[in-house]
Amino acid sequence: MTQPQPWDLLVVGGGSAGIVSAKTAVKLGASVLLVESHRTGGDCLWTGCVPSKSLLAAAHHVAHARRGAEVGVHVGDITVDFAAVMAHVRSAISTIEPIDTPEALEADGITVVSGRAVFTSPHTADVNGKSVRFRQALIATGAAPILPPIPGLNNALTSETVWDLDELPARLLVIGGGSIGCELSQAFARLGSDVTLVEAGPRVLPAESPAASRIINDVLEHDGVTIHTGQSVSHIEGTRAVLSNDDTVEFDQVLVAVGRAARTDKLGLDAAGVRVNDHKQVMIDRHLRTTNPRIWAAGDVTPLPQFTHTAGTFGSLAASNAVLGIRRKVNTALIPRVTFTDPEVASVGESTPTVNSRLREHTVTHDHLDRAVTENSTRGFSSLVFDRKSRLVGATVVSPRAGETIGELTLAMKLGLRSRDLAGTIHPYPTYNDGAWNAAIADTRDQLASPAAKRTFSVLTGIRRKWLKTKNKSV
Ligand SMILES: Cc1cc2nc3c(=O)[nH]c(=O)nc-3n(C[C@H](O)[C@H](O)[C@H](O)COP(=O)(O)OP(=O)(O)OC[C@H]3O[C@@H](n4cnc5c(N)ncnc54)[C@H](O)[C@@H]3O)c2cc1C
Numbered sequence: 001m002t003q004p005q006p007w008d009l010l011v012v013g014g015g016s017a018g019i020v021s022a023k024t025a026v027k028l029g030a031s032v033l034l035v036e037s038h039r040t041g042g043d044c045l046w047t048g049c050v051p052s053k054s055l056l057a058a059a060h061h062v063a064h065a066r067r068g069a070e071v072g073v074h075v076g077d078i079t080v081d082f083a084a085v086m087a088h089v090r091s092a093i094s095t096i097e098p099i100d101t102p103e104a105l106e107a108d109g110i111t112v113v114s115g116r117a118v119f120t121s122p123h124t125a126d127v128n129g130k131s132v133r134f135r136q137a138l139i140a141t142g143a144a145p146i147l148p149p150i151p152g153l154n155n156a157l158t159s160e161t162v163w164d165l166d167e168l169p170a171r172l173l174v175i176g177g178g179s180i181g182c183e184l185s186q187a188f189a190r191l192g193s194d195v196t197l198v199e200a201g202p203r204v205l206p207a208e209s210p211a212a213s214r215i216i217n218d219v220l221e222h223d224g225v226t227i228h229t230g231q232s233v234s235h236i237e238g239t240r241a242v243l244s245n246d247d248t249v250e251f252d253q254v255l256v257a258v259g260r261a262a263r264t265d266k267l268g269l270d271a272a273g274v275r276v277n278d279h280k281q282v283m284i285d286r287h288l289r290t291t292n293p294r295i296w297a298a299g300d301v302t303p304l305p306q307f308t309h310t311a312g313t314f315g316s317l318a319a320s321n322a323v324l325g326i327r328r329k330v331n332t333a334l335i336p337r338v339t340f341t342d343p344e345v346a347s348v349g350e351s352t353p354t355v356n357s358r359l360r361e362h363t364v365t366h367d368h369l370d371r372a373v374t375e376n377s378t379r380g381f382s383s384l385v386f387d388r389k390s391r392l393v394g395a396t397v398v399s400p401r402a403g404e405t406i407g408e409l410t411l412a413m414k415l416g417l418r419s420r421d422l423a424g425t426i427h428p429y430p431t432y433n434d435g436a437w438n439a440a441i442a443d444t445r446d447q448l449a450s451p452a453a454k455r456t457f458s459v460l461t462g463i464r465r466k467w468l469k470t471k472n473k474s475v
């Protein structure tokens with residue numbers, strides 16, 4: 001860590017944002033010190049995306065085995081070996097981990113130090129009792145689960161501790177019906193827990209369109225989850241939760257998933273001249289610069305959407321702005337998101353337009369989407385939103401693997417493609433992507449049926465008719 005010159009970039013936090021930013025900066029020729037207080041890889045690898053998707057994969061196997069009977073395949077009794085499921089979760093983590101180890105990062109030219117970084121001035125930080133000078137720094141300390149102040153809430157599981165379970169809870173109470181609440185409710189219900197989900201908002205997945213929420217609500221109930229929306233837990237007495245409408249829920253374990261708060265405490269941000277907002281998130285401008293012009297921030301510690309792909313992409317953007325002195329801006333209109341329930345809910349940009357909006361929406365429900373019919377998975381839809389110039393400005397897809405479809409639609413938005421560009425692109429048959437393709441075709445047909453287009457076609461047809469008549473006479 002000894003360095004006569006200040007570090008070109010000090011990266012605080014070795015999760016998705018910190019690792020990608022350090023890799024970008026070092027490739028640009030900067031000297032980079034990355035300080036991580038716990039373990040490199042961050043939440044995504046250890047307690048977030050990787051374990052949750054691995055648990056869901058096991059849970060979806062159970063559901064598919066059960067549903068086999070619908071297509072004539074009868075599977076006998078299904079038993080879940082929860083210890084083996086958790087071994088699969090740990091095995092996925094250890095397979096992915098090697099790319100994020102300190103050794104792998106050092107091999108890339110990054111200096112990695114294990115310890116807590118605390119800013120001591122606008123251009124220095126304390127790391128393990130040593131003062132570190134930096135020309136630029138990047139804050140990437142992530143976020144931690146919020147514990148709501150519910151009287152009697154003790155020993156609650158969170159997304160940080162649920163992975164330590166070695167026994168499947170018989171009765172699981174999940175507080176919060178956002179991405180974590182829905183994904184883990186479905187996973188535990190399918191694995192055999194009796195799950196009750198309490199969501200304070202009027203519907204589960206409140207950030208998604210009402211149609212998407214409705215499907216996920218129904219699917220979760222079909223999986224056996226009891227859902228209370230518009231309710232919160234007012235207090236807990238032992239293993240009994242009392243809801244705001246006085247209903248009671250008996251449970252063995254409670255999992256809290258009501259959002260995640262930025263890790264900005266005890267980071268010396270005042271000394272560094274870095275301001276935080278009312279939610280204690282690091283305030284940033286469109287270039288990801290904080291209120292200290294030599295300090296940048298990316299990932300869950302900022303007010304931007306909390307995803308691994310945003311942490312990585314914006315970490316890289318912030319690092320290149322810091323190291324090269326360029327002014328790349330974040331584009332928040334182009335952030336796709338996926339909730340990995342079965343079916344998946346994937347969306348980007350604008351959702352359902354309001355009545356007076358200048359946007360229009362085309363929705364194809366999957367009850368007649370051939371791939372969905374062949375797989376008996378018709379509960380879903382593809383919905384595209386277009387502006388007045390027919391450019392794609394938003395999409396929501398609910399289907400198996402909807403997350404794969406949303407990448408294409410995000411690229412189409414980024415390139416400013418119109419419905420006819422999408423409609424005119426041959427898509428392989430039969431795929432779930434046909435849903436979005438058919439929505440674009442429907443929009444293009446509507447445009448062709450407009451009075452102006454009809455007039456143009458009628459003129460062209462008339463000219464063609466006359467030309468053919470003349471040609472036939474001359475033959
Ligand atoms: C259950 C769950 C499922 C998720 N699923 C998905 C998903 O499917 N797709 C998706 O895109 N996102 C998902 N997310 C979100 C995703 O995990 C986060 O958005 C992402 O990990 C944020 O990365 P980060 O680098 O900002 O923070 P983190 O990964 O949290 O990294 C921050 C690091 O900083 C370290 N640190 C903190 N303070 C200090 C300090 N003072 N000094 C040094 N180091 C410090 C921490 O130890 C940590 O390693 C999920 C999250 C959860 C909880």
Ligand SMILES: NC(=O)c1ccc[n+]([C@@H]2O[C@H](COP(=O)([O-])OP(=O)(O)OC[C@H]3O[C@@H](n4cnc5c(N)ncnc54)[C@H](O)[C@@H]3O)[C@@H](O)[C@H]2O)c1
Pocket residue numbers: 148175176177178179180181183198199200201205206231232233257258259260305306307337338339340
């Ligand atoms: N698939 C993914 O990409 C994925 C998966 C999991 C998590 N994440 C990220 O992690 C973040 C945090 O996830 P999360 O699910 O904890 O947060 P969230 O913000 O997505 O959802 C929290 C939910 O809890 C509800 N809520 C808040 N207080 C409540 C209370 N007292 N009682 C009952 N309900 C309450 C909210 O209305 C909201 O619906 C997400 O915003 C997302 O960015 C992403």
